[in-house]
Amino acid sequence: MRFLLVVPPLAGHVAPLRGVASVLAARGHSVSWCGPVPELSTLVSGRVFPAGDSRPFAVALRPPGLRGFAALKYLWESYLVPLADAMVPGVASAVASFEPDVVVVDQQAMAGALVAERCGLPWATSASTSTELADPLSALPKIASWVGDLQAGLRARHGVLLGDLRFSPHLVLAFTTRALAGPSRLDVPVSYVGPVLSAEPGEWSGSDGRPLVVVTLGTSNASAGTRFLAESVDALAGMPSVQGLVVDPSGTLVSEGVRLARRIPQVAVFAQASVVVCHGGHNTVCEALAAGVPLVVAPIRDDQSMLAQQVVTAAAGVRVRFDRAKAADIRAAIESAGQYREGASRIRESFEAAGGAEEAATRLESLASP
Structure with missing residues (x-):
């Protein structure tokens, strides 16, 4: 089987999928990555298909004092939506070249969902953080509607009818457990697989005996x-x-x-x-x-x-x-x-x-x- 992992160039979002990619490869499957380069190439090993350039609207450029709705507005308008638009051509090219059986899409790389839906491919959401599972905007209908309108614009530009691009109707991989995150409020299949911890090398022997x-x-x-x-x-x-x-x-x-x-x-x-x-x-x-x-x-x-x-x-x-x-x-x-x-x-x-x-x-x- 062939799996294409579509991700933003953010270490925290890539981290759990590195472990999953290793398991898939060990089981004999072909695994490739897709996302903005050169940033993504420094975070993963294996084949990387280039998709977009995140530098003009990198999340790291966000003003540090933003909080609340101002931070959410910046995230969507200045990062998530333009990143999706920028990545779509590269993701489409990767799908055409690699011919994956399944596309795995990080929640902040919505181009993967757009292309998978357009091509009729099964796809899974990678929920690297658990907060979206509780549908935090459900109590804020005006903000939820605003996010929905931004997504509607994305779908219209790329010819897709699917609803919320953050949640696959096929599978959502939640890298947490119900014991920590609580039950999902989503009307899609969610699998709580628990965290995939970093396999970073290193030991630490600095303890002096005190807690x-x-x-x-x-x-x-x-x-x-x-x-x-x-x-x-x-x-x-x-x-x-x-x-x-x-x-x-x-x-x-x-x-x-x-x-x-x-x-x-x-x-x-x-x-x-x-x-x-x-x-x-x-x-x-x-x-x-x-x-x-x-x-x-x-x-x-x-x-x-x-x-x-x-x-x-x-x-x-x-x-x-x-x-x-x-x-x-x-x-x-x-x-x-x-x-x-x-x-x-x-x-x-x-x-x-x-x-x-x-x-x-x-x-x-x-x-x-x-």
């Missing part, structure tokens, strides 16, 4: 997170009973009592951690909970607020204000995190039972079967 508390906001939030990281350093400096590790990609922080690092092998470090303080990015949340580690979540933007709420609802962690939390607030949250260890363990067990990349590959194979 390890890790603070990370991800590399894309380095500039916006300076204040919060500095407060976290102060919080940990006042907690001599724990070992603090703060990830500071900028390398600007200074501390004698708290360990600082520009980058860490997260999976390896989280396996030794007692508490993880993070921004609520889907991959970071799942990597921590896969190790059964309770969380302190300080959401910054986009889907992170909803992921933070999922963590709180699942009793797997506590939430603090990213823009207002002081050292004392962060310290109190870290000290309270122990009571959420049981909830974090329940999520870990649900992840282990879900099947991950192997289950996702099996679901995709079923779409290609006659």
Whole structure:
């Protein structure tokens, strides 16, 4: 069988599909990628079909202060829709050349859905984050209608009648579990396969025997997170009973009592951690909970607020204000995190039972079967 994976050049969106692609290839299938180059070529291995140029409207160009509807408006008008328009010709060329049996489409690469529908190919949605599964705009009908109109314009320009391009009527792969995300509100088949963790190499042997508390906001939030990281350093400096590790990609922080690092092998470090303080990015949340580690979540933007709420609802962690939390607030949250260890363990067990990349590959194979 032949599988074409259509993705944006965003590491967090590509990450779960790398593991799925490896399983499919190990089972003897042919797998190719499609998306903007050269960015995508730096994130994946194997054959990459070029589709569009994301640089003129890269999500990284978004003004850092945008929140709420302003951030959503920017995402759709300045990134998702123009990226889809730009990618369609390349995706169509890839389909004609590669002749896939199934197209796998990330939710932020709607060109894959447009071309698959136009060609009559079965396709699956890759939901790299779980927030859309709860249909968050259902309580905001005017905004939902606005998003619908943007999609209607896309469909009209590319000759497609399908409804919501974010959700395949054939299969939605949700890289989470119901135990964390709750039940889907979508009227499409959703398979909760659990997260596919990074297989990044690396070990970490920096433990000094005290409980390890890790603070990370991800590399894309380095500039916006300076204040919060500095407060976290102060919080940990006042907690001599724990070992603090703060990830500071900028390398600007200074501390004698708290360990600082520009980058860490997260999976390896989280396996030794007692508490993880993070921004609520889907991959970071799942990597921590896969190790059964309770969380302190300080959401910054986009889907992170909803992921933070999922963590709180699942009793797997506590939430603090990213823009207002002081050292004392962060310290109190870290000290309270122990009571959420049981909830974090329940999520870990649900992840282990879900099947991950192997289950996702099996679901995709079923779409290609006659």
